[in-house]
Amino acid sequence: EVQLLESGGALVQPGGSLRLSCSASGFTFSSYVIHWVRQAPGKGLEYVSAISSNGDSTYYADSMKGRFTISRDNSKNTLHLQMGSLRADDTALYYCVKDSTIFGVVTPPYYFDYWGQGTLVTVSS
Amino acid sequence: DIQMTQSPSSVSASVGDRVTITCRASQDISNRLAWYQQKPGKAPKLQIYAASSLQSGVPSRFSGSGSGTDFTLTISSLQPEDFATYYCQQADSFPATFGGGTEVEIK
Numbered sequence: 001e002v003q004l005l006e007s008g009g010a011l012v013q014p015g016g017s018l019r020l021s022c023s024a025s026g027f028t029f030s031s032y033v034i035h036w037v038r039q040a041p042g043k044g045l046e047y048v049s050a051i052s053s054n055g056d057s058t059y060y061a062d063s064m065k066g067r068f069t070i071s072r073d074n075s076k077n078t079l080h081l082q083m084g085s086l087r088a089d090d091t092a093l094y095y096c097v098k099d100s101t102i103f104g105v106v107t108p109p110y111y112f113d114y115w116g117q118g119t120l121v122t123v124s125s
Numbered sequence: 126d127i128q129m130t131q132s133p134s135s136v137s138a139s140v141g142d143r144v145t146i147t148c149r150a151s152q153d154i155s156n157r158l159a160w161y162q163q164k165p166g167k168a169p170k171l172q173i174y175a176a177s178s179l180q181s182g183v184p185s186r187f188s189g190s191g192s193g194t195d196f197t198l199t200i201s202s203l204q205p206e207d208f209a210t211y212y213c214q215q216a217d218s219f220p221a222t223f224g225g226g227t228e229v230e231i232k
Binding site: 037047050100106110112115118 | 126157159161167168169170171174175180212214216217218219220221222223224225226
């Protein structure tokens with residue numbers, strides 16, 4: 001059974017940093033692109049970032065560029081999202097999401113077939 | 126970024142009703158569209174991909190159609206477990222973008 005378990009969410013002050021993690025199991029983690037998608041409380045879904053299967057290529061939505069860094073450790077089946085210069089509008093539930101295709105590179109189409117339960121990041125003073 | 130517009134934002138329906146949700150892309154995305162179901166407090170769940178392909182395990186009362194810029198999700202006979210919010214997502218270009226969601230409520 002595919003499982004994605006996020007952790008690391010917390011209350012952080014504006015301008016602060018936080019590192020999210022996602023532990024994966026039930027599939028060959030090193031073969032798949034993994035994404036982060038977030039959802040502000042009571043709002044819709046917003047794409048955050050992606051990383052290729054071998055970790056060599058990373059991609060970010062414009063509002064996250066320069067502030068967030070995605071990485072992965074295939075030896076530990078773990079994904080990370082280092083978040084910096086956090087703002088109030090980064091407050092959201094952050095989901096770790098598996099890409100549906102086994103290409104391993106970040107290329108369309110981008111379908112998300114498994115989602116974790118999310119970890120909550122709250123940015124507030 | 127490609128903008129995705131869903132309508133209606135909410136719909137009230139009864140068990141057994143046929144429900145249709147529409148999604149429009151701001152540019153041609155071919156058939157690269159997915160639909161997700163999200164229940165309160167839960168993560169989204171992939172229902173349909175490539176506009177009309179049913180994800181494994183999803184009941185056949187769900188169907189999708191469309192190509193280019195206009196797409197629909199249809200639930201042929203609404204069941205109690207189908208009351209949820211549905212999102213469309215374009216899968217054609219980076220970054221993936223989502224519609225604003227359609228809440229299917231009990232009438």
